[in-house]
Amino acid sequence: MDKILEERKQSIVLKNELGCSGSGINCDSDSVSGAISQRACVYCGARVVLNPITDAFHIVHGPIGCASYTWDIRGSLTSDDDVFRTSFSTDLREKDVIFGGEKKLEAAIEEIANKYHPKLIFVYATCIVGVIGDDVEAICKKMSDKYNMHVIAVKSPGFSGNKATGYRMACDAIMQVISQYKDQPKVNGINILGDFNLAGEMWIIKSYMEKIGINVLSTFTGDSNFESMKKASSATLNIVQCAGSSTYLANRMQEEMGIPFIKVSFFGVEDTTASLIKVAEALGDNEAREKAINFCKKESDKIEGFINQYKKNLTGKKAAIYVGGGFKAISLIRQFKALGIETAVVGTQTGKKDEYEVIESIVEKDTVILDDANPAELEKYMKEKNVDILVGGVKERPLAYKLGIAFCDHNHERKHPLAGFDGVVNFVTEINGSINHPVWKYTRGKGACHYE
């Protein structure tokens, strides 16, 4: 069996009978050099969170690579402007590295300001920008003043932490904008945090809120824009969907704007139902609560038959989960459980200690739990546990296929929503379509067909 690096051993635990493994999992730390982490970097984290702001100009200040690999690859949809789908980069070259890139950045911002008069520009400072001594913050400040717009420096050199650091950088950047509009009268309504409108998921959530009579003021950051962001401070409640990326923002908004928040999840029937009711309760809105109960009942009744039908096809299967954040993993474990699928391997790139504790408490005995896993570990445990399906990102997909394992795309590039009641239908359909696909009749030791 494959060897596990000594330094990685603390990041892998087996759920035991007591449900708790001593000092717990080692997480939220730097990746081990050479271990082939599946994590990206600070810049990636910042970009993921900010990119869905549809009318912002996102300038990547640095050499071209960081812009190339993040250009219009994510499935955030817009109901309005689509500037965010265009890649802008200062494309630094050798001579800029020697003489500095400040002039180039300034010229770039000026050109955008003069041509498009935007309200909001994010400047991502990537790895070498700080090293070559560019004072990005000073330039952003100068340009903000000169053109009366928000030019926000997002200091996101890849080496300054991991993806989660990038989330915080993004949240700080958001705060930098919305804090300037914080003295607004309260309005009855909520903000939705941590949903990026992948395949229209924000729209689904918003439509539910509308149905139960809850006003949505502002969204972070799926299908948001400068105008909508400005309204954020007048909300009475924040709800946080992707906790990993946006809890930090919710905390800051609570402290600085007095907006309380609750964590929610719209993945799976149970979570969606509970979340909707919870939002109503948090608002103390009995009418909305009634409506939520009735609405969820109606919607779950609608798909109950469908789920029961598919469940027959899925019960007893084993799943592996490897996703970005802990909350998503927790939600997936529960969704699988509802379908009769046991989670045998579960890991995250940037899960937190408390999230791992929840994971441990809900999985079956002997489930392998990993933080910042690498392909070799995933391969080892998926083979050991003989899982039927892996849920993960784009990089993990070919690995699953090479091992003859089905796959569910739970990543930012997907083109079908997985949130809400419709999302459940899509999820179940996708799982069934991959797990029960005929191609697996020929893999994993089944051998070739013979003439008889």
Place this chain on the structure above:
Amino acid sequence: MSKTKIEPMVNLNTNPCKMCMPLGSVTAFYGIKNCMSILHGSQGCSTYIRRHMATHYNEPVDIASSSLTEQGTVFGGETNLLKGLKNLIEIYHPEVIGVSTTCLAETIGEDLPRMIGKFYAENPEYKNIEIIPVKSPGYGGTQYEGYFSAIFGVISSVSMQTEANDCINVITAPLTPADTRFLKEAFEMFGLKIILLPDVSDNLDGGYKEEYDKLPSGGTSLKDIKKMAGAKATIELCGIEIKDSPGKYLENHYGVPYYRINMPVGLRDTDIFYDLLSKLSEIDVPEEITIQRGRYLDAMIDAHKYNGEGRAVIFGEPDYVASTVRLCVENGVMPLVVATGSVCNDLKGLLKDEIDEIAKKYFIDRYEILQDVDFKTIEALAKELHANLLIGSSDGRRMEESLGIPLVRRGFPIHDRVGGQRLRMLGYEGSLDYMEDIANALLSKKEADFRENIHQQYYKKELQEDKMKELIEDKTKNHPCFNGCASNTARMHLAVAPRCNIQCNYCVRKFDCPNESRPGVTSKILTPIEALEKYKMVKKEMSNLSVVGIAGPGDALANFEETKKTLELIREFDPDVTFCLSTNGLMLPQYANELIRLGVSHVTVTMNAVDINIGAKIYKYIDYNGVKFEGVSAAAILLANQLSGLRILVAAGIICKVNIVTLKGINDKHIPKVVETVKEIGCYITNIMPFIQVKGSVFENLEPVSNKEVNEIRNLCGETMKQMYHCRQCRADAIGTLDNDRSLEFSECKGNCGSKKIEEGNSYTFAVASKSGMLVDTHFGHVAELYIYEYKDGDVCYKEKREIQKYCTGEENCGDEADKIDNIIKAIGECDGVITMRIGEAPKQKLNKKNVKVFVTYDRIDTAVKAAAEQMGNGQED
């Protein structure tokens, strides 16, 4: 808000047509057996590149990272790299490791050879593992340079064995695994043993195996690489000469003969390729290959006419682009935009003659060969030059989306389709596939579009004319001066034309022209820019403002420059605005076409006579092109110009109205003749107006006609053509909210029409809130439509139904109640009263403010209208 249209930028790369050096470097290492890559830099570089490659190759791509941290960046990343190498070896047990630098490592000045030396010294057990350093900062070039940089790194750092062997070194520009397999087979057919570097055929396109092997076990072995110094030749399949050529290095250091030819793409280059193989092997080209050649040529002929319509944009890595251009040219596909994101000075020189030749045949005088370019620039050129085909990687999909032309996918990356790793372009068969993909893209586009295109181009032409007519009819319907009754639209006159070129006897020039303005009030003259500003201001206040007229105070065409500029400015601001213009017609023939071009849809010509003797009595003089004419000659010139000008306008579908001032004893009996004449020309309506006495004019003592007399003439002429009776609707409150600009609110009808209403007495228009259409049965705030009824002399007449939706200013404004009320009020327009079952206090007040009376009742509509009209007459309301 709408979508922002992004244009190419000067100081920004907008949508990159390139990736970075480490990606190329890693790709090259994927062609070496049992080799792993580690990037010295941030964790993200490795992850992003893995993701990017995984989507193209559909293979697991494992690349280690030294995962530099803050500390490593400040104090040097040696510890991270050494630990990374150790961990990588422990997990994967590779024989070769490629260590590529990134932006960060190069910027902080990491010395790879020294660190690798240290690694060997500290870990003697790993001395047999070949660790190869490559300088590949992201800012140093694109993946193309990174790829060659890695190959050069391999050849220059591996200790070579110089004993002669019978192998041929083959070095290629980046290829798909499928094309790599082709190359190996091709050499084999000639019995030539090759060392192909790199050989990605298996590692980036592996089959399903029962046991997954995470270490890339295909590719060129280190053992073979060492033999490259003793090979009998090196062939570089690169159309573009590489700066640090591995082949030249081998020639210079080890005397290995060096050949460089284009990649075997297309007929010519594949011929040359096989010819070289034949010469090197001293074996004739096998029959099988000749058959393939014939088949490709045959296919070229079959497709030549389809390909001949191709006007292509070709983008990607330099070698790929050069080969594709040559394939396109031999197939008659015209390369209009040839672009690479890399810096490649040789590209232009290499391709210019080639493209010139075909461009000349097609009489195409412009094409572009570009280097170091981004997609926004390519896209703008593609549009400008009318390309109909894109050839390149999936990164062209945004252009495909916005330009609506097909993208033939080749090159790297192909991430929105499966099978990118198996796309072929080498050899006769690969070329055939490629060529047919191109032809089929053109064909499928044509097949999908030709019916609609031809229909649009020919059949629709007629329809378009109809549409134009329809549009003008529509505009007429909503034009208060042409169809005042039915319209709730507002218009404004812009006083930009102070000068007049004729002197009418009923007019005093120091005042405004009485045709179009109330006498005695001198308007403030606006410059075109002021006029635009005024329009913007009024438009902001009145969203139903949709007609702009130029009616003096002099003659619009005597001040043509101002008129033209004004119309152009307003059109630019508001493309949907309706333009009308009033003139005496003297300059009409000269400017009629210009007016049509400016989009003037409605023209009013004041024409008091079609008999020059009568005209001579009405006009004192005309000033025609700087010459003053009087009497009959003045009237003759004026008349001739009025008539010919109207003919031009009518022929172009412009709606023409003729204003006639009734001058008792001078033209009152002649008016029917005027009407007949203009009817014949095709004018739309005549507006017979009473003469208004103006003190100081020649006619100051002429007896005015009564409204009754004017109406009699109108009735008489009504038998000939449409007459303008009711100017009540044009009352000043159409622009009446703008108290500060009364002079501009003046309506042409005011002088004579205001009195008509009084004279006619009991004529009212009501807006009725009804759901059923039979009863007044709904709440004012709930109506989806209003029924407009006219009450006239005891008769109740249904006029029309107005949908409130149409009065919405925008979807988002239609949601809430307050906006809805505003929209309903807008829909009410010029009505005198509203009849509804119930109404809120706020809207009631709003209506009262607008001088619209409100009646609350539950009754049959006609009964209710009658009752309301009676109350109006008595000055009552609810």
